[in-house]
Amino acid sequence: METVGQIIRAKRESLGLLLRQVASYLDIDQAILSKIERNERKATKGNIIKLAEILKLDKEDLLVQFISDRIAYEIADEDCASKVLKVAEQKVKYLKSNLVKN
Amino acid sequence: METVGQIIRAKRESLGLLLRQVASYLDIDQAILSKIERNERKATKGNIIKLAEILKLDKEDLLVQFISDRIAYEIADEDCASKVLKVAEQKVKYLKSNLVKN
DNA sequence: TTATATTTGACAAATGATGTCAAGTAAAAT
DNA sequence: ATTTTACTTGACATCATTTGTCAAATATAA
Numbered sequence: 001m002e003t004v005g006q007i008i009r010a011k012r013e014s015l016g017l018l019l020r021q022v023a024s025y026l027d028i029d030q031a032i033l034s035k036i037e038r039n040e041r042k043a044t045k046g047n048i049i050k051l052a053e054i055l056k057l058d059k060e061d062l063l064v065q066f067i068s069d070r071i072a073y074e075i076a077d078e079d080c081a082s083k084v085l086k087v088a089e090q091k092v093k094y095l096k097s098n099l100v101k102n
Numbered sequence: 103m104e105t106v107g108q109i110i111r112a113k114r115e116s117l118g119l120l121l122r123q124v125a126s127y128l129d130i131d132q133a134i135l136s137k138i139e140r141n142e143r144k145a146t147k148g149n150i151i152k153l154a155e156i157l158k159l160d161k162e163d164l165l166v167q168f169i170s171d172r173i174a175y176e177i178a179d180e181d182c183a184s185k186v187l188k189v190a191e192q193k194v195k196y197l198k199s200n201l202v203k204n
Numbered sequence: 205t206t207a208t209a210t211t212t213g214a215c216a217a218a219t220g221a222t223g224t225c226a227a228g229t230a231a232a233a234t
Numbered sequence: 235a236t237t238t239t240a241c242t243t244g245a246c247a248t249c250a251t252t253t254g255t256c257a258a259a260t261a262t263a264a
Contacts, residue, residue, distance in 0.1 A: 018209070019209070019211095020209080028254070028255095030209090030211095031211075031212080031255080032253075032254065041253080041254095042253095044253080063180070064186050068186045068187075071173055071176070071187075072190045073197075075169060075190075076197040081194045081198070082191060083166050084166050084169045084170045088187060091103055091174035092174045092177065092184065095175075095178040120240070120241090122240080122241090131225080132241080133242075134223065134224090140242085142243095144221085144222095
């Protein structure tokens, strides 16, 4: 079970890119990218999109990893976590079906 | 598909309680409670726990509704929403299995 | 050692969450 | 029809979190 940070670091190193190079492409300090890769800071959605570009990763996949990381972290300490996810899925479906109408 | 706000308002009214009474029990201004009930503001976790008490609602159930509301709202605009939830579920399981060990 | 890459922690700025307050509206009671 | 009561609204204040910068510390490699 990989985190976004691990995915990013692995791919960055396999491409032989430096923190400073990637960070400059994202327009952030390399300190932040270093922290993102070690899950000490969270990326923004914009960071993720740019990362997918420069690291040649599938944007959709990376976004899924990113958002699911956030959610998992958010509810991991709840003992009703899996019930929460089931109910959330129903609510999302409901919201989406209404988006079409409105 | 009910939101937490709708659940709270329905139960408060069925108990014949006023916004001001419930709000004072939560130690917040009634304006906030009014907004929470109409989903214009989000409750805190503490609010929810106190609401379950005073409205005689099951605490676990209400928390599930509360957190799933948050998550659904958070990802409703993503078109990969249901994939996100599936991956999140796996990650939660993984995190939980490690919590036992550490 | 020297150079290069990464990490760390202190701090600043921007954003978002949480709350107060007072004036506004709506409905019911007098 | 006025007054009272309950609720709603929006402007604003305060506080916490997020997001970032910077420089010094630490590793890694020439």
